[in-house]
Amino acid sequence: MPKTLSISELKSELLKNKKFVVAYVAQAPEFQIAKQLIDARLKRNLTQAELAKKIDTGQAVVSRLEGLNAKPSISLLERLAKALGVQFQLTIG
Numbered sequence: 001m002p003k004t005l006s007i008s009e010l011k012s013e014l015l016k017n018k019k020f021v022v023a024y025v026a027q028a029p030e031f032q033i034a035k036q037l038i039d040a041r042l043k044r045n046l047t048q049a050e051l052a053k054k055i056d057t058g059q060a061v062v063s064r065l066e067g068l069n070a071k072p073s074i075s076l077l078e079r080l081a082k083a084l085g086v087q088f089q090l091t092i093g
Helices: 007-014 018-043 048-054 059-066 074-084
Strands: none
Touching: 018 059, 018 074, 048 059, 048 074
């Protein structure tokens, strides 16, 4: 029977693999956007469809962003921030 790992144990194991680390670091910006988007949307008790309607787009767009399957434009991020009542900040470096 396979050993059961917690999320933190699994992450520690995966981070020992150099190929995984490269992919993990490459996905960091998208992950950060997705996490903050999901957190802000849920805090306001909005569905993906409700948020999409507020920014005049389809639910699939929000789903792709939250699922790490899209790279949003700055204008889309600004519209999302406005719809969610949060400040849009971009930090480089």
